[in-house]
Amino acid sequence: MNILQRGLILVLVAALPFSARAAGELVVESAWIPPAPPGMAMYAGYATLANRGDADVVITAAQSPQFDDVSIHETVVVDGVSKMRALDAITIPAGGEATLAPGGRHLMLMEPRAAIGTKVDIVFVLADGRRVTAGFVVRERD
Numbered sequence: 001m002n003i004l005q006r007g008l009i010l011v012l013v014a015a016l017p018f019s020a021r022a023a024g025e026l027v028v029e030s031a032w033i034p035p036a037p038p039g040m041a042m043y044a045g046y047a048t049l050a051n052r053g054d055a056d057v058v059i060t061a062a063q064s065p066q067f068d069d070v071s072i073h074e075t076v077v078v079d080g081v082s083k084m085r086a087l088d089a090i091t092i093p094a095g096g097e098a099t100l101a102p103g104g105r106h107l108m109l110m111e112p113r114a115a116i117g118t119k120v121d122i123v124f125v126l127a128d129g130r131r132v133t134a135g136f137v138v139r140e141r142d
C-alpha cells in the first residue's frame with residue numbers, strides 16, 4: 001500500500017460517521033396559497049413535499065409569522081359530505097413525496113396577514129426537532 005492509498009483510506013474513515021447517518025431531507029416544491037373569498041379569515045396552503053434523504057421525514061407541525069395559527073388538515077368525504085379533520089403528522093418515506101392539494105391534505109391557515117402576490121414563510125417542524133422554512137406564493141387559482 002503506497003502513501004496515497006493510505007491517505008485515501010484515512011479520508012474515507014473520517015467521512016464515515018457522517019455519511020452513515022441516515023437522515024430525511026424535506027424539499028418543498030410548488031408551494032402556493034389561493035386567497036379565500038373576501039371576509040373569510042381562513043386560507044389553505046398547498047405544496048409538494050419531497051423527501052430527498054435516506055430516512056423518513058415526519059412533519060408534526062407548521063407555523064408562520066403571517067398567520068395566527070397553522071394546522072395540518074385532511075379533507076375527507078363522509079356519507080357524501082366533505083369534511084376536514086386535523087392530522088397529527090405527515091410522514092414522507094425516504095425518496096418519496098406527499099402532496100398537499102385541493103380536496104386532500106392541506107395546511108389550514110388562520111387569520112392571514114398576507115396580500116395576493118406576496119410570498120409568505122411557512123416553517124415545517126419535524127419530529128426530530130429540525131425546522132424547514134419554505135416560501136409559499138399567495139396567488140389566485142389557475
Ligand SMILES: [Cu+2]
Pocket residue numbers: 073074084106107108
Ligand atoms: Cu382545512
